[in-house]
Amino acid sequence: MKSILEEIYYGNLRPEENIVPKDSEYRSINKEITTNIEKFQKKLSEDDFKQLEELLDMTDQVHSMHSKEAFASGFKIGTLIMIESRFTS
Incomplete structure (x- = not known):
């Protein structure tokens, strides 16, 4: 690897x-x-269902953005914990 x-x-x-x-x-x-x-x-009609799918896609996009930020935040916090534990011991 x-x-x-x-x-x-x-x-x-x-x-x-x-x-x-x-x-x-x-x-x-x-x-x-x-x-x-x-x-x-x-x-639903085909058009109404298409609108629902678009709404669900937007919801997925927002969820993905939130997940990305949560991942980055968790990574930063983990890094800060490692730095603090290394230099304050």
Whole structure:
């Protein structure tokens, strides 16, 4: 395996692609979401469903932005903890 810095440089490190929440409700909630989307697809006109899909896509974009910021914040906090523990001991 390459060093972590090489993996980052070459764009091979994508933690968001490998994260699956361990919460027991995760899969059941995802299944429920899929079921409800399918129900809406049957009930709504093609145009209305397209608008719903666009809304869901925007929601995904906002969630992705929030996740990115949470990841960066966690990384910074972890780095500060390492620095502080190294120099205050």
